[in-house]
Amino acid sequence: MATLTLRSVTKTYPGGAPVIHGIDMEIGDGEFVVIVGPSGCGKSTLLRMVAGLESVTGGEIRIDGRRVNELEPAERDIAMVFQNYALYPHMTVFANMAYGLKLRKLAKDDIRQRVEAAARILELDSLLERRPRQLSGGQRQRVAMGRAIVREPKVFLFDEPLSNLDAKLRVQMRLEIQKLHRRLSTTSLYVTHDQVEAMTLAQRMIVMNKGLSEQIGTPSEVFEYPASTFVAGFIGSPPMNLLEVDVGPEGSVRTADGQELALGTSIVPPEVRGRRAILGMRPEHLILHARGLPLEIEMIETLGSEQLVHGRCGGTMVVVRCTARMAAENRLAIGDHLQCGPDERHLLHWFEAEGGRRIPVA
Amino acid sequence: MIERRPWLDMLAHAILLLGLAVVAFPLYVTFVASTQTAREVADAPMSLLPGSHFVENYVRALFAGSGGGSSGTPVGRMMWVSLVMALAIALGKIAISLLSAFAVVYFRFPGRMFFFWMIFVTLMLPVEVRIAPTYKVVSDLGLLNSYAGLTLPLIASATATFLFRQFFLTVPDELIEAARIDGAGPMRFFRDVLLPLSRTSIAALFVIQFIYGWNQYLWPLLITTQEDMYPVVIGIKRMISGGDSVTEWNIVMATAMLAMLPPVLVVILMQKQFVKGLVDSEK
Numbered sequence: 001m002a003t004l005t006l007r008s009v010t011k012t013y014p015g016g017a018p019v020i021h022g023i024d025m026e027i028g029d030g031e032f033v034v035i036v037g038p039s040g041c042g043k044s045t046l047l048r049m050v051a052g053l054e055s056v057t058g059g060e061i062r063i064d065g066r067r068v069n070e071l072e073p074a075e076r077d078i079a080m081v082f083q084n085y086a087l088y089p090h091m092t093v094f095a096n097m098a099y100g101l102k103l104r105k106l107a108k109d110d111i112r113q114r115v116e117a118a119a120r121i122l123e124l125d126s127l128l129e130r131r132p133r134q135l136s137g138g139q140r141q142r143v144a145m146g147r148a149i150v151r152e153p154k155v156f157l158f159d160e161p162l163s164n165l166d167a168k169l170r171v172q173m174r175l176e177i178q179k180l181h182r183r184l185s186t187t188s189l190y191v192t193h194d195q196v197e198a199m200t201l202a203q204r205m206i207v208m209n210k211g212l213s214e215q216i217g218t219p220s221e222v223f224e225y226p227a228s229t230f231v232a233g234f235i236g237s238p239p240m241n242l243l244e245v246d247v248g249p250e251g252s253v254r255t256a257d258g259q260e261l262a263l264g265t266s267i268v269p270p271e272v273r274g275r276r277a278i279l280g281m282r283p284e285h286l287i288l289h290a291r292g293l294p295l296e297i298e299m300i301e302t303l304g305s306e307q308l309v310h311g312r313c314g315g316t317m318v319v320v321r322c323t324a325r326m327a328a329e330n331r332l333a334i335g336d337h338l339q340c341g342p343d344e345r346h347l348l349h350w351f352e353a354e355g356g357r358r359i360p361v362a
Numbered sequence: 363m364i365e366r367r368p369w370l371d372m373l374a375h376a377i378l379l380l381g382l383a384v385v386a387f388p389l390y391v392t393f394v395a396s397t398q399t400a401r402e403v404a405d406a407p408m409s410l411l412p413g414s415h416f417v418e419n420y421v422r423a424l425f426a427g428s429g430g431g432s433s434g435t436p437v438g439r440m441m442w443v444s445l446v447m448a449l450a451i452a453l454g455k456i457a458i459s460l461l462s463a464f465a466v467v468y469f470r471f472p473g474r475m476f477f478f479w480m481i482f483v484t485l486m487l488p489v490e491v492r493i494a495p496t497y498k499v500v501s502d503l504g505l506l507n508s509y510a511g512l513t514l515p516l517i518a519s520a521t522a523t524f525l526f527r528q529f530f531l532t533v534p535d536e537l538i539e540a541a542r543i544d545g546a547g548p549m550r551f552f553r554d555v556l557l558p559l560s561r562t563s564i565a566a567l568f569v570i571q572f573i574y575g576w577n578q579y580l581w582p583l584l585i586t587t588q589e590d591m592y593p594v595v596i597g598i599k600r601m602i603s604g605g606d607s608v609t610e611w612n613i614v615m616a617t618a619m620l621a622m623l624p625p626v627l628v629v630i631l632m633q634k635q636f637v638k639g640l641v642d643s644e645k
Contacts, residue, residue: 053539074545086536090558099554100544147540 002064002077002154002187003029004050009059011045011211019045020211022059027204030185036198037208038234044159046208047191051080051157064154074103079148080157084164085140087132087147093119094128097147118149121183122176138169145180158190162197174200195235199223207231225349229356232280232349238308240280241318243293244353249274259314262291263341263348269361272350277359280349283308283321285342289330292341293318297334302327311340389622396420396615403611415612423616435589437597437617444576444593445624447512451575452568454517459567460560463526464552468538478527485520489581497584507591512582516575522567529563530556565635573625594621 004027011020020042027033035043048054050061052073061068068076079100087096094115101111119125122142132140141161148156161177162170174197181188192198198205199219207214207222207230215227226232232240244256251265251273286292288309295311295318307327309320320340332338342348350359391410395403398413424438465471466478489496496515505511533556541551557564582593592600598621601614629636 051539051543053542072545073539073543078543080540080543082536082540084534084536086534086540088537088540088555090555090561099546103545103550147544 003027003062004155004187004189005060005062005065006046006050007060007062009046009049009061010057011042011049011054012057018057018211020049020057023206023208023213025206025213025216027187027189030187032181032188032190032201032203034190034192034198034202034205035208036192036195036202036205036234039193041208042211043191043193043208047157047159047189050155050189051078052076074100077154078157079151079153079155080159081141081144081148081161083160085132085144087140087143089132092129092131093124093135093143093146096132096143097150100147100151114150114152115146118146121149121180122146137165138173141165141173142176145177149180149184154187156186156188158188158192160192161190162192162194170197177201195237199235207234209234225358226280227358229278229280229351232351236282238283238319238321240282240349241286241316242351243279243281243313243316243318244276245279246276247272247274253279255314255316257314257316259294261293261341262339264291267342267344267348269350271359271361276353278351278353278356280351281342281347283319285344285347286318286320286340287342288320288322288326288332288340289338290341292339295320295338295340297332297336297338299334300332392615392618396612396619398612400608400610400612403615419612419616420620423613423620435592435597437594437620439590440592440594440597441620441624443509443512443591444595444621446509447578447582447593448572448575448624450509450513451516451578452571454513455519455522455571456564456567458517459519459522459526460557460564462523463530464556466523467527467530468548481518481520481523483520484518485524489516493580493584500585506585507588511585512578512591512593513575516578516581519571522571525563525567526560529560533559562635562638565632565638569628569632569636572628576625597621 004025006023006025008022008024009020010018010022012018023046025033035046037043045054049056052068052071052075056069063076063078073080088099091099097115097118098111101114106114115128116125119128122145124139124142124146127135127139127143132143135143141164144161158177162173165173177190178201190197190201192201202219204216204218205222206216209230215222215231217225217227222231222235226235226240229242233242243261245253245261246256247253247268251268253261253263253268255261256276293313295309295313297309297311298317299310301308301310302324305324307322307324309322309332311318311320318340350361351357352359391408394410394412395408396419397416398409398419399415402409402413423436424441425436462481466474466481500506500511500515503511505514537555538551541555546554576593577595578593579595582591582596586592586596589600594617598614598617601617602609
């Protein structure tokens with residue numbers, strides 16, 4: 001049980017460009033925080049800095065109020081689950097889980113008790129004498145988590161733990177991680193590039209891009225009020241449609257390449273009038289045959305329960321997501337011209353044309 | 363290649379059998395000779411059926427030595443010297459190269475690659491090339507006629523260092539990181555994780571290096587002058603006397619058979635591990 005505090009943490013590799021430009025974050029006791037971002041954004045590096053596997057160039061990391069910058073990983077009271085499990089191949093499941101405790105010179109009985117308790121939680125009881133190579137991917141991942149649990153650490157660190165599993169197992173392990181966290185409520189920091197994992201697991205999430213945190217917030221905050229075009233484009237599948245537009249002083253909207261949009265002046269907020277901005281609309285918030293964007297359909301993807309309609313509006317591709325029922329009612333064909341648009345004001349997102357920050361709208 | 367050509371199969375087998383005969387026949391003759399009396403061996407042609415003096419000859423070789431040539435040392439003693447030498451070389455090589463590979467792979471220190479290439483370059487310098495300076499060093503250190511003199515110069519091994527380095531490089535980094543988080547220091551990691559993982563490579567190297575050590579001839583020939591420090595390979599040569607005295611070929615052959623025994627045993631006992639070590643790295 002502990003808090004984790006990062007204060008303007010930076011990282012520069014010797015002789016290289018900075019990879020992390022100052023991350024500030026406060027993780028509360030028992031909170032589950034997910035760091036999400038595209039590959040190369042520095043999320044794993046940040047996690048490894050918390051673990052002590054990478055040195056901290058600047059700033060401060062505190063675990064439960066204690067500065068840990070200079071401490072060895074083993075002294076930080078953390079446990080880490082690796083992407084490829086990192087189990088000791090020559091040790092049994094029991095020995096794998098007990099190794100850290102053995103090094104801490106715990107009594108034999110104590111070790112046995114803790115390992116068995118963790119094995120019960122993770123349903124590994126019957127596998128304790130096996131070797132890692134005799135286990136399936138999901139079982140290995142559970143052993144890796146067991147190794148973390150037995151140490152009863154202050155903070156759990158997960159480095160893309162589900163990336164090596166197949167899709168079905170990933171969903172199942174996601175639920176297990178959730179269950180586990182509810183049961184142990186240990187402060188956790190979880191790194192992933194998979195937004196679904198991030199949305200489902202996180203109590204709060206950090207969206208990172210190029211070594212900066214773009215937004216910190218609960219999954220619904222991040223989804224409903226993305227702080228920047230990057231977040232808007234990264235979270236949500238398919239991603240939010242982003243159109244560069246010029247907004248007239250009276251509320252008319254035309255795209256940068258001159259296409260007039262019939263949005264209706266009532267849903268264009270005063271904050272964005274008379275300037276160039278980026279308009280964001282989620283595919284599921286667009287309605288076909290509603291007043292708004294003129295669209296020429298270029299591709300239709302049928303996913304069973306829903307349909308993705310890809311169309312061109314001026315020079316920009318726009319995706320509309322509609323239910324299968326709706327698609328069945330009015331047949332679409334490639335090459336059709338039609339209109340689509342939102343009808344509610346709060347479903348529009350506005351971003352600055354320069355830098356892409358969100359324009360707060362009353 | 364999967365071909366059904368019976369006559370090709372037969373030809374292949376015939377060649378293999380012929381090759382086997384060429385290799386095995388001298389061994390057989392050695393064995394037969396070691397079971398006969400000295401006179402029977404000297405007969406021309408020698409009988410190719412085993413004689414009746416098996417026990418007698420071997421007991422004499424082991425405990426009394428050949429009365430003939432210049433050597434009166436029992437083979438038992440020479441076998442012991444050989445065994446100590448081969449074991450010390452094999453184990454010493456493994457220990458040193460494990461440690462140096464560990465240092466080269468896992469630690470950042472100035473001149474790391476320089477030292478690695480220094481070790482690597484010695485691959486090109488076998489004992490024979492550096493034998494004179496090495497002799498000078500060993501004799502100045504007063505190590506002539508000692509186990510240390512027999513083994514020390516042969517212990518450094520670039521091959522083994524290189525082999526272990528290549529193996530260590532395949533061990534995933536996450537394993538080290540997991541060990542660090544578990545609280546294992548470098549030596550602890552080496553002992554608890556790397557050593558067990560290298561087990562099969564160690565076994566393979568042990569077999570190779572034991573035989574290498576056992577078969578050393580030139581180096582012991584140079585630095586041993588006392589008979590009780592002769593390894594058995596030298597002993598055999600010494601038993602074959604020139605000049606007036608009679609060579610007891612039956613005893614020489616018995617000694618040769620005995621000298622063959624330990625390497626054969628090592629190979630047979632460690633065959634499984636040996637093959638595994640050469641073929642796969644267990645991960």
